[in-house]
Amino acid sequence: MTCAQAHERLAELAPLSGDEALPQDLARHLQSCERCREHLYASRQMWDELAHWPEQEMPAELVRTVATRARAEAKTADSPLAIALVFGLVAALASAFVISSRVSLDHVPPLGLVGVGAVWTVLYSGLFFLFRLAREHQRAVFFLTRAVLVAGGMFLLLSYLSPVPASITFCSRYYVTQPLLDRISIAATYFLFGGVYAGLPMAIAAYLTPGPLRENTAMQGTLAGGMFALLLTPGIIMQCAPFAFGVLIGWFTGALLGSVLGGMLGFWLRARIA
Structure with missing residues (x-):
């Protein structure tokens, strides 16, 4: 497995947590590649920070605008x-x-x-x-x-x-x-x-x-x-x-x-x- 393939697999498995078991081929590659281990560590840190990010309510006006545009696009979209x-x-x-x-x-x-x-x-x-x-x-x-x-x-x-x-x-x-x-x-x-x-x-x-x-x-x-x-x-x-x-x-x-x-x-x- 190449580093590019390992990064692709990690992206497919996101979000990543520290307790999550990785596929065997990916785990073997990570054991021998320090660069990919650092990439995995950074990804886990990012997802951990996002998990603790405070939820914020969207403004009502923005919700109405998005809903209106979505309905308009749904009507004009090709089947x-x-x-x-x-x-x-x-x-x-x-x-x-x-x-x-x-x-x-x-x-x-x-x-x-x-x-x-x-x-x-x-x-x-x-x-x-x-x-x-x-x-x-x-x-x-x-x-x-x-x-x-x-x-x-x-x-x-x-x-x-x-x-x-x-x-x-x-x-x-x-x-x-x-x-x-x-x-x-x-x-x-x-x-x-x-x-x-x-x-x-x-x-x-x-x-x-x-x-x-x-x-x-x-x-x-x-x-x-x-x-x-x-x-x-x-x-x-x-x-x-x-x-x-x-x-x-x-x-x-x-x-x-x-x-x-x-x-x-x-x-x-x-x-x-x-």
Whole structure:
């Protein structure tokens, strides 16, 4: 643990008292770092002085002014739900555009496209709503949802550069990978590629995620990976329409497993290296 990380943890644990037990990793760092011990001592002194600070009643005029301004701002503030719905709609349209620009969707009926788009809008909106709602009070949820949204953007970029069906077609003709793909079923092939296409963005996004995500990396990776796999489902369904149902199951299963493993790996590396 670095001094900067120790100061961040101390800020998260505030207010600090002399009797409060500290996390083990933070306590170990404090034992070997005099500078951080002085910082802890100064923080405890500050909170002790604030605890004995005499309470003062706010002037009535100031209370009325603050209340009036708060009500006015509440009326003019944008609804978080409305913002989330707008974001979800824009993100769903952008995702559908990226996929349709690289993969033919002629096999998908118009009603099916509308249904998939609606599901995608709901998923994006829900994630963004959690992202905004947890920004102030649930920092762990905030960083998890941010990692999922970032991974979603990376997945779209990867799908635009080389969609899964196109990559499978290329590898089935390339002399190095052709013998391997010839030995497995098409469903198993989509399982492998689905895992890679989901696991790589999720691992990178999890590793790049800052914040208080240093413990329980397995649980965090599972939660983020599950949400990410759910976010990918509409895109997988759109591209799997001309294939057998087994291909859809194989692709989704691979994406789910890759997302979870990628999230666990990314958060674990972040906790150990960053």
